[in-house]
Amino acid sequence: xxxxxVTDIEGxxxxxxxxxxxxxxxxxxxxxxxxxxxxxxxxVKTWLDATARDAGLDPADRGAIxxxxxxxxxxxxxxxxxxxxxxxxxxxxxxxGAYRAHMYPEVAKQLRDWKxxxxxxxxxxxxxxxxxxxxxxxSEAGDLTPLFDGYFDTEIGGKREAGSxxxxxxxxxxxxxxxxxxxxxxxxxxxxxxAGLQTTWLCRPPLECPPNPAHACVDRFDAIMV
Ligand SMILES: CSCCC(=O)C(=O)COP(=O)(O)O
Ligand SMILES: [Mg+2]
Numbered sequence: 001x002x003x004x005x006v007t008d009i010e011g012x013x014x015x016x017x018x019x020x021x022x023x024x025x026x027x028x029x030x031x032x033x034x035x036x037x038x039x040x041x042x043x044v045k046t047w048l049d050a051t052a053r054d055a056g057l058d059p060a061d062r063g064a065i066x067x068x069x070x071x072x073x074x075x076x077x078x079x080x081x082x083x084x085x086x087x088x089x090x091x092x093x094x095x096x097g098a099y100r101a102h103m104y105p106e107v108a109k110q111l112r113d114w115k116x117x118x119x120x121x122x123x124x125x126x127x128x129x130x131x132x133x134x135x136x137x138x139s140e141a142g143d144l145t146p147l148f149d150g151y152f153d154t155e156i157g158g159k160r161e162a163g164s165x166x167x168x169x170x171x172x173x174x175x176x177x178x179x180x181x182x183x184x185x186x187x188x189x190x191x192x193x194x195a196g197l198q199t200t201w202l203c204r205p206p207l208e209c210p211p212n213p214a215h216a217c218v219d220r221f222d223a224i225m226v
Pocket of ligand 2: 008009010011012183184185
């Protein structure tokens with residue numbers, strides 16, 4: 001019996017295109033000015049220093065740090081310092097109304113139905129927890145944050161590592177086999193299964209579920225068996 005649901009965002013609740021074609025370009029465009037104006041604030045400097053450490057750069061070389069972060073955005077690198085900084089930059093875009101987060105049309109109703117039936121809901125995304133909260137607060141379907149009981153990002157570990165899911169189960173306080181993890185990425189589902197979680201694979205059109213999927217596979221949230 002499922003007693004909690006943990007969902008991925010990109011490709012699962014929301015389109016890959018919104019993240020890649022709207023959020024990432026916005027972050028790339030605003031990153032240099034953001035670092036110039038906010039780079040000495042402690043919560044920003046911490047992540048610039050972490051970028052320098054990870055990339056083997058001089059922490060005083062802000063030009064090289066910005067160039068590295070821009071390269072990481074182009075590569076879609078799921079690096080924790082980049083994700084933290086992107087979240088801070090995206091806040092302005094959401095608050096100014098430059099964009100709202102895409103939600104597949106059936107997602108909000110299904111989340112509400114699960115919540116109303118007593119299932120706690122969690123998010124696990126490579127985006128920072130702050131970015132996840134913005135994403136669901138400023139969604140096309142309105143503010144969905146009241147539906148969620150908690151958020152996890154790569155500070156708990158990478159999404160392709162079984163240990164991350166074991167730690168999430170521990171944090172939620174529900175045994176792994178009673179947690180359903182939803183994702184569009186087979187390697188993430190493999191890692192969740194290795195930690196004992198149940199899994200469902202979202203293959204959003206134009207993708208299709210393969211003939212003998214390694215995980216229960218659906219094309220929309222209201223087809224998920226709970
Ligand atoms: C939550 S904000 C945008 C998502 C993001 O930055 C990202 O890399 C998406 O990764 P996911 O783990 O949700 O597939
Ligand atoms: Mg995804």
